[in-house]
Amino acid sequence: MLETIVQAVINGLLIGGIYALVSIGVTLIFGVVKIVNFAQGEFVMIGMYISFYLATQFGIDPILSLFVSMPVLFVIGVLVQHFLIRRVLGPNDMPQIFLTFALSLLLLNLSLMLFTANYRTVHTSYSDEALHLGGLYIPVAKLIAFVVAMALSGALWVFLHTTDLGKAMRAAAQNRDVATLMGINPNRVFAVAFGAALALAGAAGSLLMPFYSAYPFVGQVFVLMAFVAVVLGTLGNVIGALVASLMMGVAESLGIQFVGADSGLIVVFAMLLLTLAFKPNGLGGGRVR
């Protein structure tokens, strides 16, 4: 029994690492640019298709293709921020919500037309490998994904806290007007934040590819999880999003283990509703919005 629980917790933590990459992206954009990116999941999907085609056409390992998917998505992020998001920044919610929502709808349905609804998988040499620790079972592909995800999250944290650009981003997040007065160029900061968030989504896509199928709707699974984690972890808080994502992964995994295979989403919604009912400001407190 104890072993089953520990195994479920490990499974949850491993997938929670991927959720963390997506939620950190969402919370970074929310914190700095002050908008919610409904299309974040679709960028995970794009990352997956990039890795899928690099693997099947050129035989590049999906995890190594992270070095392609991350820069590509960074550039896409800068372009999206520059040509779309920048035009709707302001006090009005409607254009912001529905612009990124339209973007999500567009990417989803374009990929449905381009790639069809088929599930695409990549089989790597380590896809079926697993470590056995006592009675515990740790799939290698998921372990690598988790470790890389944690390393990238850590790298982002270091970037935000030690570099000038990172500090400028945190300053802009705290108070955009004062930061602008201090000589920070908000458009540059927003572009980097958007690019970095999308690069993380792209990394999540590449890391998923050795053990998860790519299909046009795949991003929806992750973005929903990320939204819940971001509320739970207090909006705009990177560490909060990370911790909440790992918790969500564990909760989902325990739900699958003890309630039933299709109960993962129910657990997620239950957690969201409970959070809204009792901790609408997130576990860390702080202000909504």
Place this chain on the structure above:
Amino acid sequence: MMTAAGKWKAVTLALVVVVVLLLPQVVKSSFAIDIFIRILLFSFIGVAWNLMGGYAKQLSLGHAAYFGLGAYTSTIMQIDFGISPWIGMIAGGIVAMLASLPIGWLCFRLRGPYFTIATIATAQALMLIFLKFRDLAWGAEGTTIPNLGSSPLMMQFETKASYYYVVLGLLALGLFITHRIEQSWMGYYLVAIGEDEDAAEAIGVNAPRIKRDIYMLSAFLTALAGTFYVQYIYFIDPATAFSFNISIEAALVSIVGGIGTLWGPVIGTVLLETTSALLQSWLGSTTGGIQLTVYALILMAVILWRPTGLMGLVTDAYQRHRHRKPARA
């Protein structure tokens, strides 16, 4: 005394009413009437959404919850108890109203984009409940609604034209309610909340109560559409009744047509559904994704260049036209 502009409005409205009433008598193609019914239905759903999403700017993407509750309430009452869907329709509306209370209590704790996300989650959670609890209502495979032939008392008709008039009646009801609200204090309160909720509260608008009330009304009307829809297609399952596309289309037609305006949702639906029908006849229904791709592009174009929607375009043109005329002494 009517102003000249008022007279023109009245004449235009009368013309539209006559055309809309005669349409199914003139056009006999069942393909065309099917498209008209879709236009009227989604206009009505848009009108219901617009009350809350348009005027009060509470941007819900979870109205499928009420569409589905309306559909399931009337279907369960009809199949399990033999009660007419006309009664079931009202019952569904009441169920939706009651459901909107706890859902609103949860979702209104958040504002802006996070309100939107919470509404998505509640609608999805309801769909999961209907998928998972088979004893409640047929689970994932759903059920067909028994065809009784021509039975107007059970909301079943021989001709598509009859369905057309039913949904036309619903739309007229929705527009009438919106028009009355627009001209009442409630309308001003809603717009005030939509502009700036904190400021509205500061001048004494009881925002939580107003939002609760308009959410109940919006949910009630959306549920009526749900009942009509499943009666029209003779089939119900959770994926149809709680389809996310319903939530999307409700918001989309209002935004494209003109958010927070009486006729916006109607104009938006005419544009989007006509585009969709044309695309289907040109490309066939084989190309999955094309319809929503085009919808997404239209939505982006409207948001970037014309946030007031098509109604804004019309109003601007009218204003320019008026200003060009010399002022009368």
